[in-house]
Amino acid sequence: MNARESIEITEGGGVMTLPAGTLLALDSGGAVEHLEIAYRTYGLLNETRSNAILVCHALTLDQYVAGRNPATGKPGWWSSLVGLGLPLDPTRHFIICSNVVGGCMGSTGPSSPGPSGTPPGLAFPVITIADMVRAQALLVESLGIERLFAVVGGSMGGMQVLQWAADYPERLFAAVCIAAAARHSAQNIAFHEVGRQAIMADPDWRGGDYAAQGVRPEKGLAVARMAAHITYLSEAALQRKFGRELQRDGLSWGFDADFQVESYLRHQGASFVDRFDANSYLYITRAMDYFDLAGAHGGVLADAFRRARDVRFCVFSFTSDWLYPTPESRAIVRALNAAGARVSFLEIETDKGHDAFLLDEPVLRSALAGFMESAVQARGLEI
Amino acid sequence: MNARESIEITEGGGVMTLPAGTLLALDSGGAVEHLEIAYRTYGLLNETRSNAILVCHALTLDQYVAGRNPATGKPGWWSSLVGLGLPLDPTRHFIICSNVVGGCMGSTGPSSPGPSGTPPGLAFPVITIADMVRAQALLVESLGIERLFAVVGGSMGGMQVLQWAADYPERLFAAVCIAAAARHSAQNIAFHEVGRQAIMADPDWRGGDYAAQGVRPEKGLAVARMAAHITYLSEAALQRKFGRELQRDGLSWGFDADFQVESYLRHQGASFVDRFDANSYLYITRAMDYFDLAGAHGGVLADAFRRARDVRFCVFSFTSDWLYPTPESRAIVRALNAAGARVSFLEIETDKGHDAFLLDEPVLRSALAGFMESAVQARGLEI
Numbered sequence: 001m002n003a004r005e006s007i008e009i010t011e012g013g014g015v016m017t018l019p020a021g022t023l024l025a026l027d028s029g030g031a032v033e034h035l036e037i038a039y040r041t042y043g044l045l046n047e048t049r050s051n052a053i054l055v056c057h058a059l060t061l062d063q064y065v066a067g068r069n070p071a072t073g074k075p076g077w078w079s080s081l082v083g084l085g086l087p088l089d090p091t092r093h094f095i096i097c098s099n100v101v102g103g104c105m106g107s108t109g110p111s112s113p114g115p116s117g118t119p120p121g122l123a124f125p126v127i128t129i130a131d132m133v134r135a136q137a138l139l140v141e142s143l144g145i146e147r148l149f150a151v152v153g154g155s156m157g158g159m160q161v162l163q164w165a166a167d168y169p170e171r172l173f174a175a176v177c178i179a180a181a182a183r184h185s186a187q188n189i190a191f192h193e194v195g196r197q198a199i200m201a202d203p204d205w206r207g208g209d210y211a212a213q214g215v216r217p218e219k220g221l222a223v224a225r226m227a228a229h230i231t232y233l234s235e236a237a238l239q240r241k242f243g244r245e246l247q248r249d250g251l252s253w254g255f256d257a258d259f260q261v262e263s264y265l266r267h268q269g270a271s272f273v274d275r276f277d278a279n280s281y282l283y284i285t286r287a288m289d290y291f292d293l294a295g296a297h298g299g300v301l302a303d304a305f306r307r308a309r310d311v312r313f314c315v316f317s318f319t320s321d322w323l324y325p326t327p328e329s330r331a332i333v334r335a336l337n338a339a340g341a342r343v344s345f346l347e348i349e350t351d352k353g354h355d356a357f358l359l360d361e362p363v364l365r366s367a368l369a370g371f372m373e374s375a376v377q378a379r380g381l382e383i
Numbered sequence: 384m385n386a387r388e389s390i391e392i393t394e395g396g397g398v399m400t401l402p403a404g405t406l407l408a409l410d411s412g413g414a415v416e417h418l419e420i421a422y423r424t425y426g427l428l429n430e431t432r433s434n435a436i437l438v439c440h441a442l443t444l445d446q447y448v449a450g451r452n453p454a455t456g457k458p459g460w461w462s463s464l465v466g467l468g469l470p471l472d473p474t475r476h477f478i479i480c481s482n483v484v485g486g487c488m489g490s491t492g493p494s495s496p497g498p499s500g501t502p503p504g505l506a507f508p509v510i511t512i513a514d515m516v517r518a519q520a521l522l523v524e525s526l527g528i529e530r531l532f533a534v535v536g537g538s539m540g541g542m543q544v545l546q547w548a549a550d551y552p553e554r555l556f557a558a559v560c561i562a563a564a565a566r567h568s569a570q571n572i573a574f575h576e577v578g579r580q581a582i583m584a585d586p587d588w589r590g591g592d593y594a595a596q597g598v599r600p601e602k603g604l605a606v607a608r609m610a611a612h613i614t615y616l617s618e619a620a621l622q623r624k625f626g627r628e629l630q631r632d633g634l635s636w637g638f639d640a641d642f643q644v645e646s647y648l649r650h651q652g653a654s655f656v657d658r659f660d661a662n663s664y665l666y667i668t669r670a671m672d673y674f675d676l677a678g679a680h681g682g683v684l685a686d687a688f689r690r691a692r693d694v695r696f697c698v699f700s701f702t703s704d705w706l707y708p709t710p711e712s713r714a715i716v717r718a719l720n721a722a723g724a725r726v727s728f729l730e731i732e733t734d735k736g737h738d739a740f741l742l743d744e745p746v747l748r749s750a751l752a753g754f755m756e757s758a759v760q761a762r763g764l765e766i
Contacts, residue, residue, distance in 0.1 A: 028636040126636045186621035186644040187613065193645045194609045196638060197652070198581055201602035219584035226577045227610050230570065235705075238569035244675060251673060253411040253509040255579060255665060259672065261569040262576045269580070282638060289642065290634060292627060322618075322705075 009083075009090045011067050013040035015106060016098075016139045024101065024135055030125035034115055037139050038106025039098035042066050042082065043090030045145070051381055052145045053088055054136060055097040056153030056160035058358075059228075059284055060276055062105040065097040066090065071105075071275065080360040087368040088152065092376075098139050100132040100160075102284055104277035107135075111211050111277045119279075121208035127283060129156070129291045133163040137171065147171050149379060150372070154178035154357035155324070156284070159291050162304070162332065166293060169308035174375040176368065178316040179357040181328035182301050182335070183292035188323065191231050192285040195224030199278045208279055221278045222269030229268045234320035234353035294335075301335035308336075312378065313343040314371040316357075316364060323354040344371060392466075392473045394450050396423035398489060399481075399522045407484065407518055413508035417498055420522050421489025422481035425449050425465065426473030428528070434764055435528045436471055437519060438480040439536030439543035441741075442611075442667055443659055445488040448480040449473065454488075454658065463743040470751040471535065475759075481522050483515040483543075485667055487660035490518075494594050494660045502662075504591035510666060512539070512674045516546040520554065530554050532762060533755070537561035537740035538707070539667070542674050545687070545715065549676060552691035557758040559751065561699040562740040564711035565684055565718070566675040571706065574614055575668040578607030582661045591662055604661045605652030612651045617703035617736030677718075684718035691719075695761065696726040697754040699740075699747060706737040727754055 016037045018024065023031035040063040045052060055065045055078065066082040068075060082088040088095055099107035102124070108114070110124035140148060151164045151172050158180025165175050181188075199205055202220025206213050230238075242261035257263040294301035313336050317329035326347050336343040348363045350356045357364070399420045401407065406414035423446040428435060438448045438461065449465040451458060465471040471478055482490035485507075491497070493507035523531060534547045534555050541563025548558050564571075582588055585603025589596050613621075625644035640646040677684035696719050700712035709730050719726040731746045733739045740747070 030636075122638070183627065185618060186625040186627065186642070187616075187618040189627070189642050190609075190613045190621060190644050190648055193640075193642075193648055194606060194613065197609060197649070198584075198606045200638070201581075201585065201606055203586055223577060223581045223584055223606065226573075226580060230573045230577065233570075235568060235570040235708075238573060242569040244566065244569065244572070244678070253413075255505070255583070255669065257576075259569070259572050259576075261573050265573055265576055266580070286638065295627070325618075 007084060007091060009042055009067065010044050011040065011042055013038075013063065015039075016142050018138065024131070024138070026125055026131045027128040028126050032101060032108055032125065034108065035101065035135065036106070036108045036112070037098050037101065037135050039063050039096060039139055040065065040067075042095040043093055045094040045143070049145050050147070050149060050379065051092065052094045052096060052140070052143070052148050053150045053152060054140060054148050055082065055088070055095060056136070056151065056157035057097060057100065058153070058155035058157050059288065060272070060281070062103070063097045063099045066095065077358060080358075081365060081368060087365060087372050093149065096140070096143065098136055100284065101135040102127045102132070102280060102287065104280040109277070110208070110279035110283055119211040121211065121279060124279070124283065126286055126290075128287050129159050129163050130167060130296075132287065133160050133167060136160070136164075137168055140171070147173065149381065150174040150176060150375065152176040153180070155180055155354065156288055159288065162293055165308040165311050165313070166297070166304040169311055172311055173379050174312040174314070174371075176314045176316075176371065177329075177332065178364070179318055179321050179324050179354055180332075181324045182294060182304075182332050184289050185328075189289045191227060192289050194227050196282055196285060198223040198227070199282060205278060208282075210278070216273070217278045218273040221273045221276065221281060224281060225272040226265045226269045229265060231323045232353060232355045234322065234351055236320060236351040237353050237355075240351065301331065302338035305336050305339035305341055309340040311341060312375055313341055314368070315343060315345045316367070317347045318352070318354070318356040319347060319349050320351045321354040321356065390467060390474060392425055392450065393427050394423065394425055396421075396446065398422075399525050401521065407514070407521070409508055409514045410511040411509050415484060415491055415508065417491065418484065418518065419489070419491045419495070420481050420484065420518050422446050422479060422522055423448065423450075425478040426476055428477040428526070432528050433530070433532060433762065434475065435477045435479060435523070435526070435531050436533045436535060437523060437531050438465065438471070438478060439519070439534065439540035440480060440483065441536070441538035441540050442671065443655070443664075445486070446480045446482045449478065460741060463741075464748060464751060470748060470755050476532065479523070479526065481519055483667065484518040485510045485515070485663060485670060487663040492660070493591070493662035493666055502594040504594065504662060507662070507666065509669055509673075511670050512542045512546050513550060513679075515670065516543050516550060519543070519547075520551055523554070530556065532764065533557040533559060533758065535559040536563070538563055538737065539671055542671065545676055548691040548694050548696070549680070549687040552694055555694055556762050557695040557697070557754075559697045559699075559754065560712075560715065561747070562701055562704050562707050562737055563715075564707045565677060565687075565715050567672050568711075572672045574610060575672055577610050579665055579668060581606040581610070582665060588661060591665075593661070599656070600661045601656040604656045604659065604664060607664060608655040609648045609652045612648060614706045615736060615738045617705065617734055619703060619734040620736050620738075623734065684714065685721035688719055688722035688724055692723040694724060695758055696724055697751070698726060698728045699750070700730045701735070701737070701739040702730060702732050703734045704737040704739065
């Protein structure tokens with residue numbers, strides 16, 4: 001073991017619970033009682049409480065952004081960007097990541113048993129990206145942090161970053177939005193709707209009451225995941241990885257998985273149902289579909305960022321991302337410029353599709369490192 | 384009624400049955416017994432039997448290419464191209480369209496009862512595009528036509544056109560391939576696999592035996608159609624048609640169809656199950672996935688067309704078709720050129736996606752009319 005590897009990263013975390021009688025007010029007009037937000041932290045908060053970075057996770061991810069995920073035994077989902085010597089470095093920053101409200105990794109959601117012991121199912125209120133961010137703001141407050149050094153996220157995480165900038169601009173110094181959009185397009189909604197219909201078509205979904213009835217809509221959830229997974233990759237990446245390669249010599253002349261891409265997709269579906277909850281999938285996709293930051297500001301996206309002109313923004317997109325293609329990021333950048341905010345933008349050339357934000361993408365890593373370093377200097381952080 | 388409208392188009396059709404004891408030999412090594420091919424004709428065969436055009440249909444379509452579809456009461460699916468004064472004109476050409484083997488509109492398929500009265504379900508052999516074409520060749524023979532003036536098709540119909548050129552080049556004068564590909568890509572296979580998994584996940588599929596058991600996997604088939612339907616449109620078309628428009632004032636804060644695009648997709652799914660059979664969907668998507676014309680010719684696509692250098696080809700693609708994007712058509716054109724065949728190629732600018740081949744697309748109509756006219760002259764057709 002060399003000197004570098006011997007540095008121990010302090011990990012922490014737990015569950016934030018709101019004081020009795022306190023509610024999380026929701027955009028729908030409803031509220032979440034007995035809110036619990038499960039979170040992890042990496043590194044140490046400095047004395048001035050100025051080095052905290054909140055990482056926002058994507059649709060099916062969790063709070064285990066770095067280190068080792070205890071549920072899977074695998075490295076955290078952003079180990080390419082969060083770690084020693086990486087752009088988000090727990091030896092310099094205090095990195096926080098929490099499971100979104102509505103999720104299924106410890107935060108309150110449609111399948112959390114709650115104090116009564118019975119999961120609410122569809123009685124759980126519909127939540128929005130702004131609700132997720134409101135819960136995160138409570139968590140950040142509870143950790144004694146008045147102002148985050150940065151909020152960083154990709155995909156749905158990027159939507160949360162934009163929402164933070166809109167709702168709490170005074171509580172963040174920098175914002176990094178990767179492979180996201182300021183609103184869900186018709187095609188985005190359409191793909192999500194296919195997934196929801198696949199889940200709700202499964203008789204084991206039981207109108208959302210499956211947990212109480214001891215079953216799980218595994219087949220429907222697997223189909224939903226398969227459809228979504230295609231949208232995370234590019235055609236070029238699928239062709240490069242799989243092409244028309246067969247699973248074995250010759251065709252089966254039947255409906256087994258003949259092609260490697262079929263087998264890969266089936267595996268994606270099957271392994272997903274082991275780690276994710278069907279109702280959370282419904283709720284979180286709904287939150288994404290409802291997301292329309294301009295719509296919430298009179299149709300003018302720049303107006304969402306009027307109060308955020310002191311935040312330093314960095315926006316990334318990927319050339320082959322057809323889920324949130326570059327024009328979506330450009331629209332964000334234009335709105336930030338119109339609002340008078342400081343924004344860096346980089347479109348990264350890759351054939352890996354939307355998934356690139358999760359993969360080891362050297363250009364993303366170095367560009368993000370550069371942005372974070374310049375932000376550290378601008379903030380005068382002593383780290 | 385003016386003079387033009389008063390011209391009557393002669394329509395014919397019926398079901399071709401093979402003589403007792405004759406089989407349709409299949410690529411799989413199997414065979415279809417008691418083959419029936421349902422077909423329609425429009426117009427009259429001329430004395431020299433030289434004005435016949437075979438139209439090949441796409442995945443979920445049928446033999447009712449023009450006139451009125453008796454099942455739906457609606458105009459035939461290619462009324463924009465087949466009709467009086469249109470590029471395929473039944474007052475000049477004898478137009479034939481047959482339901483593919485494996486289909487569910489009268490031709491033998493997995494859900495045809497057959498002589499025993501019991502639908503074979505998954506005991507029906509897997510078929511290929513070449514098998515479909517072999518059945519069509521038998522039909523054309525049975526109509527006393529030695530050589531077709533043209534074979535025309537879009538999407539899976541275009542695949543059949545290419546297969547005709549590869550297998551029966553001496554039996555056609557011209558070939559028109561619209562919005563197709565010479566092989567299914569990994570992404571094409573992936574989307575089809577999602578649809579198949581959605582069908583097979585439906586407990587009412589019953590291992591393919593649903594017909595015998597008096598049920599139908601309607602929910603699974605609807606989800607399959609919804610997923611596929613997104614691939615037929617472009618993101619731009621979805622955005623233009625639906626954007627984020629709501630079904631009613633305000634959000635439902637639930638899982639009803641809030642957005643018009645959701646409602647549209649649900650309608651597409653629900654109406655599809657009324658007109659299509661789930662097992663046919665499995666078989667026909669499988670045939671498309673297995674399609675790889677180069678693969679069947681030592682990996683060299685040009686070799687598939689070596690015998691077709693006397694056929695006049697016309698290839699069309701659409702700029703916003705992401706299911707069979709223009710590079711797929713260019714690969715066909717390159718191979719045809721390499722084989723020494725005569726080929727016209729046009730990429731048509733449209734935001735309507737793959738679906739453009741079925742819509743009223745003036746540039747397609749006029750370019751196809753021009754190609755057909757030049758072929759009529761080259762052939763010296765007296766019509």
